[in-house]
Amino acid sequence: MPSNALKVTRLVFSGLSALSPTLAGKAAFHLFCLTPSRRPKGQKARAVHAEGEARLKGAERIALSFDGGQAFAYRWNGGAMGPRRRYLVLHGWGSSIAYMTDLVLSLAETGAEVVALDFPGHGRAPGRFLNMRLAVAAIAAAQSRFGRFDATIGHSFGGASTMVSVAGLLPEVTAVAADRMVVIGSPSEMLYLFTSFGKMIGLRAPAQAALEAEVGRVTGRRLEEFDAGAAAGALGKPVLVVHAEDDKEVSADHARAYAAAGDHVRMFWANGFGHRRIVSAEPVLSAIREFLDERTPAEQMKERPQIAEAPIETEARRAS
Template identity: 70%
Template sequence: MANFALDVTRLGFSLLQAVSPDLAGKAAFQLFCRTPSAKPKGAKARAAHAAGAARLTGAERFTLRLANGRQAHAYRLNGGARGKRKRYLVTHGWGSSAAYMAELVSMLSATGAEVVALDFPGHGRSGGRFLHMGLAVETIAVAEARFGAFDAAIGHSFGGAALMVSAAGLLPGVAPVTGERLVLIGAPSEMGWLFTDFGGMIGLRPTAQAALENEVHRITGRRLEDFDVGGAAGGIGRPVLVIHAEDDKEVSSLHARRYGAAGKGVRLFWANGFGHRRIIGAEPVLAAIAAFLDGDRGVVEVPDESIKKDAEIIPFFELPARRAAL
């Protein structure tokens, strides 16, 4: 938020919570779930969006109907292919869209696989300005019901967390995604820190902060602490590839380490130098994903030395013990 807007917001919540902490918590939740404008900001964002949209020009488009009149959007590539082929799901992060995931989508579709890329509610072509984890997980379930079971699902940031929440079957009455393999890129392992930081930013006092967090339970049927899926990655019975950059300034690499410590089925790869956003289309990252989806063939190999000028990608189990124990 701009400084003036934040000052006004803090003043408003200061007055509201003095009258009713519960109403302040409910209003804070609505603000927390308000998504950014789908219109790209800045020259780089516009260029990236235009390039991604061009890659998706030939894709089929679908509207996915959700509960309470909400909707999401899906792109599908290779939907008309015949014969046995893989089917992959791709989910984006907060404030992003399928267009920004287009390099990954193109790489997957080039294998001949059917690829479904989502625009969550409030993002891309879905319309609206509202999204929470429950809606994202519902969107994943509706997509699987519409297109069939996925062989693997790949998600970035919020989209990766949504995949893990779905795979763990955390939401009552919502079918979990059945992908045989999951890839999480720059994904958080829990959401409590976001609510704490947000409440602090808008000046919520403890009672109103509790009301904000209680909204999560009221709307999703799960308490905020239940969305801690750091340990769930090792218990879902399927391989998980976690890719993260230690220089990620939006989602701490500690989240990746939590996933990596969850069990033997989780493999942690570092893609240092690519931050939180460029990591999505980085060549060594795409290569690692392709190898993982191909049954791990070549996944443990260190990329060509030239790649190390920009990033390194290191298997978790090859890290020095001191570093891996952090």
């Protein structure tokens, strides 16, 4: 947030906190959930985004509506193509699938069916608002539309969201039944985000408590219950944690919290690739493909034939 805007915001919330902590907490939650501009920042980001958008033209495109919002899905290797694995790819906060096409296409080249989501308020999905409940509902909508996923791969907020989803942490939202999870540069818990946000905008203690209470009201879970590291331990399913110690947005301590969950959690340190370049680094792509290619006996028993379905139009098909 620009310094002048932050000064004004802090002044507003200081006054609002004194007037009504509850109102200040609700307003702070709304501000926290507002999604940033979708326009790429900087020449390099614009080039990566343009290249990604060009690659996405070859995918099937599906709008996914659910209670409370709408996501946008891209699919590769869909339709009646015989038995194959199915993967779900999720981006981070303020990003979109256009920035993750290196990863998506790397997975599609294995012959797997790959579904990639733009969360509400990101990419081609409408809206300007996203929270954990909306993200998990979008993931559930993807499972309802495409069927069971063999694995989920999520970057940053997307990784945390998929852990919350697979663990079934949100009441009344269907859990995703993936066998394997990959989390890339992802936070292991959410309390620190809201604590840092509250300090940034100058919330007083009662207003901070109201902000955290609003999270519980919206999601059905107390903020401290959003512990993806503990969820990874309770699930006992294979997890690959990819992180860079030079990540300036999500501390490597979060990766270590995941790794402490048990022997079923594997670490891959991608030092030197930071928070964003990590999703396109070849060593990372190779490690993810290798991890997804493995199968436990239990996973082998769950292999299933694909149900034939009519392909969905792509832009290229419509233009021909």
